[in-house]
Every structure is written in C-alpha cells, then in structure tokens.
Amino acid sequence: xxxxEILEKFANPDSRNLAFNQLIRKYQxxxxxxxxxxxxxxxxxxxxxxEVFIKVWKNLENFRQDAQLYTWxxxxxxxxxxxxxxxxxxxxxxxxxxxxxxxxxxxxxxPDIDGDEIQLKLQKAxxxxxxxxxxVFNMKYYDELKYEEMSEILGTSVGALKAxxxxxxxxxxxxxxxx
Amino acid sequence: MKNDFKLSDIPKRNIYEVPDKYFDRxxxxxxxxxxxxxxxxxxxWYAAWKPFKLAMAPLVLLLVAGIVYFSQLRLEKEEPAxxxxxxxxxxxxxxxxxxxxxxxxxxxxxxxxxKPETTAEFLNVSSKAAEEELEYYQLDTIDY
Numbered sequence: 001x002x003x004x005e006i007l008e009k010f011a012n013p014d015s016r017n018l019a020f021n022q023l024i025r026k027y028q029x030x031x032x033x034x035x036x037x038x039x040x041x042x043x044x045x046x047x048x049x050x051e052v053f054i055k056v057w058k059n060l061e062n063f064r065q066d067a068q069l070y071t072w073x074x075x076x077x078x079x080x081x082x083x084x085x086x087x088x089x090x091x092x093x094x095x096x097x098x099x100x101x102x103x104x105x106x107x108x109x110x111p112d113i114d115g116d117e118i119q120l121k122l123q124k125a126x127x128x129x130x131x132x133x134x135x136v137f138n139m140k141y142y143d144e145l146k147y148e149e150m151s152e153i154l155g156t157s158v159g160a161l162k163a164x165x166x167x168x169x170x171x172x173x174x175x176x177x178x179x
Numbered sequence: 180m181k182n183d184f185k186l187s188d189i190p191k192r193n194i195y196e197v198p199d200k201y202f203d204r205x206x207x208x209x210x211x212x213x214x215x216x217x218x219x220x221x222x223x224w225y226a227a228w229k230p231f232k233l234a235m236a237p238l239v240l241l242l243v244a245g246i247v248y249f250s251q252l253r254l255e256k257e258e259p260a261x262x263x264x265x266x267x268x269x270x271x272x273x274x275x276x277x278x279x280x281x282x283x284x285x286x287x288x289x290x291x292x293x294k295p296e297t298t299a300e301f302l303n304v305s306s307k308a309a310e311e312e313l314e315y316y317q318l319d320t321i322d323y
Contacts, residue, residue, distance in 0.1 A: 020213065024206040032202075036195050046201075050209050057213040115194030122189055141186075142193070169186050177184050 001026070003069040010060055020060075024053055027070060030143070031077045037138045038081040038131070040103045040123075042112045048084055052077045067152065074145075074153045078135060085131050100127040118176075125175035129168055136161055137168040 001022045009019035031052055036045035055076055063072060089099055104124050107113055115123070126134055135154070139145045140161075147158045154161070304312075 017210065021206055021210060024209055028202055028205050028209075032197070032205075033193065033195070040195075042195075042197060046205075049205070050212060053209045054212055054216050057209075057216060112196045112198075113194055114196055115192070118189050119192065119194045122186075123194065141191070173184055173186055 004065075007060070007063070007065065007069070020057060023056070023060075023069075027073055028053075030070070031073055034074065034077050034138070034143065035081055037142060038135065039084060040106045040127075041110065044084065048077070048080045052080050055080075068149075071149055071152045074139075078153060081135070082131055103127050121176050121179055122172065125172045125179070128175055129171060133164050133168050136164045137172070140165045 001019075006019050006023050006026070009015040010023070012019075028049065032045060032049045035048045035052070036042065039045050039048065052073070056073060063069070085099065104127050107120060107123050107127075113120075113123075126137065129137065132154075136150065139150050139153070140147075145153075147161050150156075150161050151158050156164075
C-alpha cells in the first residue's frame with residue numbers, strides 16, 4: 001500500500017486501525033534495524049520501536065505531507081535513540097566511553113549477535129564514534145539513504161553529512177588497523 | 180591488521196538477530212498498545228492563533244489602559260461645564276443676586292463712613308468737647 005493511501009485511510013475513523021496496521025508492517029523492519037544498530041540490545045530496540053509507533057499513532061493526523069512519511073518515521077526513531085542514549089548516560093552518570101564499553105560488552109555476550117571476527121570488530125569500532133556520527137554512518141552505509149534524505153531526517157546540511165561520513169570511515173579504518 | 184585496510188574489504192552484512200517470528204508479533208503488540216493510547220485529532224484552525232494571542236495580550240492590555248486613561252482625561256476637562264449645566268437657572272440667579280446684595284451693602288457702608296457724624300461717633304466725643312480740645316492745643320490757628 002502506498003503512503004498516500006495509508007494516510008487517507010488513517011484519516012477515516014472506520015479504516016484507521018487497518019491503515020495503521022499496514023503502516024507498521026511496511027516500516028517496522030526499517031525502524032527496528034535503525035534503532036537496533038544504535039542501541040545494540042534487542043529488548044531496548046523492541047521498547048523503542050514500539051514507542052516510535054505509538055508516537056506515530058498519536059501524531060499521524062497532524063503529519064504534514066510536505067515531508068515523506070518514511071523520513072518523518074526515521075526522524076522520530078532517530079530522536080528516540082539519541083534521547084535513550086543520552087538518558088542512559090545521565091541516569092548512571094556515565095561518560096561516553098563507559099556507554100560504549102557497556103554496548104561493546106553486549107556485542108561480545110549477546111546471543112542475538114552472529115558475526116565473524118571482522119564484523120564484530122567493525123561494530124566495536126562503530127561504538128567508538130560519537131552518537132550522531134554513528135547515526136550518519138549507519139544511515140549511509142547500512143540503510144543506503146541518499147544524503148538529501150539524511151539531511152531531511154537529521155536537519156543537517158548535505159555537505160556536513162558528507163564530511164561526517166568521510167571522517168567516520170577514516171576513524172573506523174584506523175580503529176580496525178590498531179586493533 | 181594490514182596497514183592498507185579499507186572498509187570496503189569487509190562484506191556488508193547485518194550481524195544482529197531477532198527472536199523467531201518477532202516481526203510477525205510486533206504489529207499486534209503495537210496495535211494493542213495504540214488502542215489504549217488514544218490519538219490526537221488534527222489541530223483546529225484557531226490553534227494556529229494561540230501564540231499570536233499570547234503575544235497580543237500585552238498590546239491589548241496597553242490599548243485598554245490607554246482608552247481608559249484618555250476617556251478619564253476628557254471627563255475631567257468637561258466636568259465644570261457638565262456640573263454647571265446641571266444647576267438650575269433660579270439657583271444661578273439667587274447666587275448672583277446674593278453677591279449683588281453684598282456688593283450694595285459694601286457700598287452703603289462706604290457712603291455711611293463719608294458722613295461727619297460717623298467720624299464723631301467713631302471717636303466717641305461730642306462736637307463741643309472736640310472744639311474745646313482744638314482751642315486748648317491751639318490747633319485751629321495752625322496753618323497746614
């Protein structure tokens with residue numbers, strides 16, 4: 001079902017639930033994986049994904065169609081991730097490195113992660129990046145979004161995003177070489 | 180790790196996994212939560228005016244205060260004329276005639292002062308005693 005059709009059906013109280021169900025089925029995986037790569041843990045990703053869709057449910061009628069639906073969803077998911085990571089640091093008075101260490105430990109111990117040595121090294125190297133740079137890297141490298149789409153989601157200029165991604169790649173390569 | 184390592188050397192793949200049938204169950208879980216969450220209706224057209232209303236409040240207050248101040252000022256200016264308009268013509272005539280009586284009596288006092296007896300009365304002496312006094316001091320022979 002096209003986004004436009006989903007929105008039209010959502011506007012009608014009789015077909016609202018059906019439309020929202022379609023919306024979840026269409027975007028749940030993209031949103032979940034976007035979140036999962038940021039928070040690493042499945043349970044946290046599950047909570048945040050549900051939270052994102054509840055926010056969508058509450059606010060979809062106010063959604064202005066000058067933006068694309070999936071960029072709006074990505075933006076909500078991105079904000080949820082950043083808020084989650086930030087509150088984690090505040091809650092436990094942890095510096096950035098300690099949160100990265102906690103997430104690295106999850107990569108080593110989680111049964112929901114299955115990768116060879118180089119893949120695990122890449123994920124651990126990613127955790128050494130600042131949150132926003134990690135987001136940029138994930139969106140470009142894994143989700144293969146265009147810089148223009150990323151710019152709309154993150155509210156950052158295309159030039160700044162290109163520079164951020166370039167630096168992220170260089171840092172990751174350095175981390176892996178040193179490891 | 181070799182020194183000429185590049186990111187492109189690593190095959191791109193997702194190493195994270197989810198529990199079995201997770202994505203089959205997720206929509207139902209979300210729908211269940213959404214049913215209890217309610218949803219916000221679209222904002223009514225006048226909601227866009229809310230920030231303007233807040234910004235306009237001090238201006239409106241200032242305008243009302245200005246109107247009250249200037250109308251008060253105008254009332255104060257008009258007050259003597261307004262009060263005079265409420266006084267009956269008879270009362271004004273009475274007022275003026277009272278003043279006229281007073282002025283006449285003032286003039287009658289002045290005219291009574293000009294009489295010679297009034298001077299004698301004022302000095303409280305008889306004319307004979309006054310003449311004797313003049314003779315005693317030879318005042319009637321002195322040229323002024």
